[in-house]
Amino acid sequence: MKLVNTVEELHAEIQRLNPDKTVGLVPTMGALHQGHISLVKQAVSENPIVVVSIFVNPTQFNDPNDLEHYPRTLENDLKLLEPTGCSIVFAPNAKEVYPEPDKRKFNFGILEQVMEGQHRPGHFNGVAQVVSRLFELIKPAKAYFGLKDFQQLAIVKNMVKQLQLPVEIVPCAIIREESGLAMSSRNELLTDEQRKNAAVISETLFKAKELKGQKSVKEITDWVTETINKNPFLDVEYFEIVDDEQLQPVNNWNENSTYFGCVAAFCGKIRLIDNIVF
Structure with a gap:
């Protein structure tokens, strides 16, 4: 090398x-x-x-x-x-x-x-x-x-x-820490306590995927935002469920399509992003 x-x-x-x-x-x-x-x-x-x-x-x-x-x-x-x-x-x-x-x-x-x-x-x-x-x-x-x-x-x-x-x-593929938090260079700027709480982001995305068959796109979008924001360390900038080609927000599920749930959230002053395939 x-x-x-x-x-x-x-x-x-x-x-x-x-x-x-x-x-x-x-x-x-x-x-x-x-x-x-x-x-x-x-x-x-x-x-x-x-x-x-x-x-x-x-x-x-x-x-x-x-x-x-x-x-x-x-x-x-x-x-x-x-x-x-x-x-x-x-x-x-x-x-x-x-x-x-x-x-x-x-x-x-x-x-x-x-x-x-x-x-x-x-x-x-x-x-x-x-x-x-x-x-x-x-x-x-x-x-x-x-x-x-x-x-x-x-x-x-x-x-x-x-x-x-x-x-x-x-x-x-996304590589995750043991807690589920998506690995990022910005994670190094988090305190130990912030890092622990930042795992709520991925935890919420995983649960949202399980809820796909039970809730509408809007219900899941609202639920993800509210759930992450309940954590005092986190503040959601956006959460969108988008199509996999044009990345445009969708209103309804189509079983023949692939969707991504994309999130950006602040943990203190550190901005973190993550996503999951629906």
Whole structure:
């Protein structure tokens, strides 16, 4: 495993390993956990060369305070990655990724007008900027994304289609802590007490799935919001039950369709997201 910080070093290392071999990419913002590691292991099993990028992308943060406090733990990240068999860790600074300011504006239509897009204006444009830039620099055959960021996955797939990029987007399952809490770099910012109470989010989603046959979409939506909000540590920003393609809120169940229940909630000042398949 080789750590590189510049685009020049990145290309030299890929060249050394063999430029004709396919590359798998796992894009991350660092503060790695076992969820990330599961993506890396899948990438290693499917590609002869695997690049893990670690870059806290400034263009996807609409809150400067959130960017400033996002955890940065490169030394620990490298320890976690060492046994995975990944080939290259690319940890650039912003100048390497954006030699010039990226002024591109993407249009994702209704995909970015709900949930995360509605509550974090500009976020998905920043995601598209950095992911497309990484694809340009690394030229992966496959790129791996966790299903926890369900809307982000849909945006990246749409971006690949728009730009006609030759990369396969591989969705990977949510990895959870023993309590059920979806693994997230932001979990490291929680106190022990907050972390314990944050598990109510996933616990409520699991129960909601069991209630699908007994309650309407609106009844479940209201129940999930009320149940999470009963916990004094938690405050729901949104809970939506959406279709799996356009991510639009649904009003009625259709047994032939797949739905996702997506939630964002604050635990103290820490914003957590999760989702479940109905």
